[in-house]
Amino acid sequence: MTVNVGVQLPQTTEKATAAGLLDAARAAEAAGLDSVSVTERVLWPVAPVTLPDGSEGTAPAHQTTLYDALETLSAVSAVTERVDLITAIVGILFQSPVILARRVATVDQFSGGRLLLGVGQAWMAEEFEATHVNRRWRGNGYEENVAALRALWGPDPVSFDGRFYKIPETYYGPKPVRPGGVPILAGVGNQAGIDRAIRFADGWLPVTGDTSTWAGTEAHLGALAQAADDAGRARLPIRLRAHTIVTERPLEGERIPLSGTIEQIAGDAARLEALGVVEVCLNQTQRGVPFDEQLDAAVRLKETIG
Numbered sequence: 001m002t003v004n005v006g007v008q009l010p011q012t013t014e015k016a017t018a019a020g021l022l023d024a025a026r027a028a029e030a031a032g033l034d035s036v037s038v039t040e041r042v043l044w045p046v047a048p049v050t051l052p053d054g055s056e057g058t059a060p061a062h063q064t065t066l067y068d069a070l071e072t073l074s075a076v077s078a079v080t081e082r083v084d085l086i087t088a089i090v091g092i093l094f095q096s097p098v099i100l101a102r103r104v105a106t107v108d109q110f111s112g113g114r115l116l117l118g119v120g121q122a123w124m125a126e127e128f129e130a131t132h133v134n135r136r137w138r139g140n141g142y143e144e145n146v147a148a149l150r151a152l153w154g155p156d157p158v159s160f161d162g163r164f165y166k167i168p169e170t171y172y173g174p175k176p177v178r179p180g181g182v183p184i185l186a187g188v189g190n191q192a193g194i195d196r197a198i199r200f201a202d203g204w205l206p207v208t209g210d211t212s213t214w215a216g217t218e219a220h221l222g223a224l225a226q227a228a229d230d231a232g233r234a235r236l237p238i239r240l241r242a243h244t245i246v247t248e249r250p251l252e253g254e255r256i257p258l259s260g261t262i263e264q265i266a267g268d269a270a271r272l273e274a275l276g277v278v279e280v281c282l283n284q285t286q287r288g289v290p291f292d293e294q295l296d297a298a299v300r301l302k303e304t305i306g
Contacts, residue, residue: 002273002278003269003270003272003273003277003278003279003280003305004034004035004278004279004280005033005034005279005280005281005282005298005301005302005305006028006033006034006035006036006037006083006084006086006239006279006280006281006282006298007028007033007035007036007037007281007282007283007294007295007298008036008037008038008039008088008241008281008282008283008285008294009021009024009025009028009036009037009038009072009076009291010024010285010291011038011039011066011067011069011072012039012063012064012065012066012067012285013063013064013065013285014064014065016065016066016067018067018075020291021067021072021075021076022075022076022079024036024291024295025076025079025080025083026079026080027295028083028295028298029080029081029082029083031295031298031299031302032299032302033083033295033298033299033302034083034084034279034302035083035084035085035086035116035239035279035281036076036080036083036084036085036086037085037086037087037088037118037241037281037283038067038069038072038073038086038087038088039063039066039069039087039088039089040066040068040069040087040089040090040091041063041066041124041127042091042094042122042124042127042130042131043124043126043127043130044063044064045124045126049124049125049126050124050125051123052123052189069087069090070087070090070103070104070107073085073087073107073111073115074106074107074110074111077107077110077111077112077114077115078110081112082114083114084114084115084116085107085111085114085115085116086115086116086118086185086205086239086281087115087116087117087118087119088118088185088187088205088241088281089118089119089120089185089187089205090117090118090119090120091119091120091121091122091127092119092120092142092145092146092149093121093122093128093133093137093138093141093142093145094122094127094128094131094133096165097145097148097149097152097160097165097167098148098152098165098167098172100145100149101148101149101152101153101172102152102172102173102174104117104149104176104182105153105173105174105175105176105181105182106174108176108177108178108182109174109176109177112177113176113177113178115176115182116182116183116185116203116239117182117183117184117185118184118185118186118187118205119142119146119184119185119186119187120186120187120188121138121139121142121193122138137164139192139196140163140164141163141164142196143196143199143200144162144163144164144165145164145165146184146200147160147162147200148160148162148165148167149181149184150180150181150200151167152167152172153175153176153180153181153182154181156170156171156172156173157169157170157171157172158170158171158172183202183203184200184201184202184203185201185202185203185204185205185239186200186201186203186204186205187205187206187207188204188205188206188224191223194223194224194227195227198227198228198230198231198233198236199231201236202236203236203237203238203239204224204236204237204238204239204276205238205239205241206220206221206224206238206240206241207240207241207243208240208241208242208243208244208256208257208258209242209243209244209256210243210244210256212244212256212257213254213256213257214254214255214257217257217272218275221238221272221275221276221277222275224236224238224276225275225276235276236276237276237278237279238275238276238277238278238279239277239278239279239280239281240258240272240277240279240280240281241281241283242257242258242265242280242281242282242283243283243284243286244256244257244258244259244265244284245259245260245284245287246259246260246261246262246265246282246284246289246297247259247260247261248261249261250263250264251264257272258272258280262297262300262301262304263304265280265301266301266304266305269301269305270305280301282294282297282298282301284297
C-alpha cells in the first residue's frame with residue numbers, strides 16, 4: 001500500500017502559539033510524515049449562523065483563534081525541508097487573485113515548491129458580508145478566480161479579462177517554482193461543485209467526519225472519478241481529510257470511515273486507495289485531542305501502512 005499520511009498543524013484554539021506551530025511542523029517532518037496542513041476561516045460569529053445544510057448552528061468552537069494559513073506555511077517552510085505544505089482550505093473568493101497569486105507564489109518559492117493550494121468557495125454568509133464579497137460570486141466567480149491565478153502564474157507579460165476580474169497587461173512575479181503554477185486541490189461537496197472543479201483542479205481535498213458512512217464516502221469518491229472520466233481527464237489524486245476518532249479498542253459494527261484503532265484505519269486506507277486516495281490527513285483538533293496525541297496516531301498509522 002502506498003497511501004501517504006499527513007497531519008493538521010495546531011493553528012487553532014486559544015492555545016495555539018507561533019512557537020508551538022513551528023515545533024509541531026519540525027516534529028511531523030522528523031517523524032517521517034508526508035505533509036502538514038493548515039486551515040482558514042475569516043470569522044467566528046457569536047450569534048448562530050446558517051450551516052451549509054441550511055440548519056442553524058454555531059461556528060466551529062475550536063477555531064476561535066486561527067493563525068493565517070499562508071503566513072503560517074511560510075514560517076513552517078523555513079524550519080522544514082521535505083514535507084508537503086497544504087492549505088485545507090483557503091476561501092479564495094475573499095481575496096482578489098492579483099493579491100492571492102503573489103502570496104501563494106511567495107510561499108511556494110520559500111518552500112522550494114512544496115505548496116499545495118487547497119481551495120473552496122466558503123459557506124458562511126457573515127464572512128462574505130464582512131469581506132464585502134458578493135455571495136452570488138460563488139460558482140462562476142470561484143472558477144474565474146482560479147483561472148486568474150493561473151494566468152498570473154504564466155509567462156510575462158500577463159493579463160486577464162473576465163466577468164469578475166480584470167487585470168491589465170503587466171509584469172508579475174515571483175512565479176511559482178513548478179511550471180504551470182502551484183497545484184490546486186479542490187475542496188468539494190455536491191455534484192455541481194464537482195462538475196465545476198474538474199475543469200481546473202489538479203487534485204481533490206474532500207472530508208470524512210462524524211456524519212460520514214461507507215456508502216456515502218464511496219459514492220462521493222466514485223463521483224470524483226466519474227467526473228474525470230466524463231471530462232476526458234485522468235483521474236485526480238485524492239487527499240482525504242479525516243476528521244474522525246482514533247481509539248485503542250476496535251470499534252464494532254458500522255464504523256465511520258477512517259475511525260477506530262490504527263489497524264482499522266490502516267485497513268480503511270487500503271480500501272480507499274482503490275478509489276483514488278493517495279493520502280490521509282488526520283485532524284482531531286475539533287475533538288479537543290492534543291497535537292502530540294494526533295501526531296502519535298499519524299506516525300503509528302504511517303508505520304502500520306508502511
